[in-house]
Amino acid sequence: MSLDTVVEDIREEARARAEEIREEADAEAEEIIAEAEADAERIRDQKLAEAEREIEREREQTLSSAKLEAKQERLSARRDVLEDVREDVETAIDELDGDRRHDLTETLLAATLAEFDDDQEVVVATREADIDLLEELVDGRDATVGEPVDCLGGVVGESDTSRVRVNNTFDSVLEDVWDDELKNLSERLFDQ
Template structure:
């Protein structure tokens, strides 16, 4: 064997070894790339799923907020309508014709005086516009007219001796009726 042959054999062996290393490196690189692509696909799928869950959560929150806001607006509108109805009722009470006002005031006065003992010193008050009516209604009764009160009408009776105060104003009657009938009124107005 000549030296050239040995050199050529060594070169051939080195080339073969280099080719083998290159093939191993290429295979390893392909494996690394495949793993990286698989990891990238898995990460992309996870991120997409996470984004979809976040979108769904935000959609649910937005929908829930919109429903709550709509409900609050509906309740506010209903409250406004009920306040308007109440204001209309109060205006109608304030504008009662004289005969009806006299009849209702007399009924409330009798109910008020019935709450006091016969020997009690009773002072009865009403709104300023009804003072003359009250004086007329008290002519044959053992009670006196007191200072006017801020109300729609009716009477307030008080006695220092019995420490009793009876509020039979139209306002207090309206308040009682309003509280008792608010649910029915709401159902009729809003067809619940």
């Protein structure tokens, strides 16, 4: 065997070993690339899922906020309608006249005076526009008409001896009825 042959055999062996190392490196590189691609796919899927969850969370939050805002606007609109109804009722009460005002005031005066003992000096009052009516109604009763009060009508009675004040104004009656019937009124107006 000549030296050239030995050198050639070593070269051949080196080439074969280099080829084997290259193939192993290529296989390892392909495995690393495959793992990296799998990791990248997994990370991409994970990030996509996170983004979808975030989008869904934000959508739910936006939807919830919109529903709350709509509910608040409905409640505000209902409150406005109820205030308008209340104002209309107060206007109708304020504009009562003739026999209807007379009868209602007389009923409230009787209820007011019934709250006091017979020996008490009772001062009754009403709104400025109803003073003459009240003076007519107290004629012959143990009561005197006092200074007008700010109300829609009706009667306020007071006695110094018992320190009792009875408020039978249209305002107080309306307030009681309003509080008692507000739920029913809302249901009728808004078909709940």
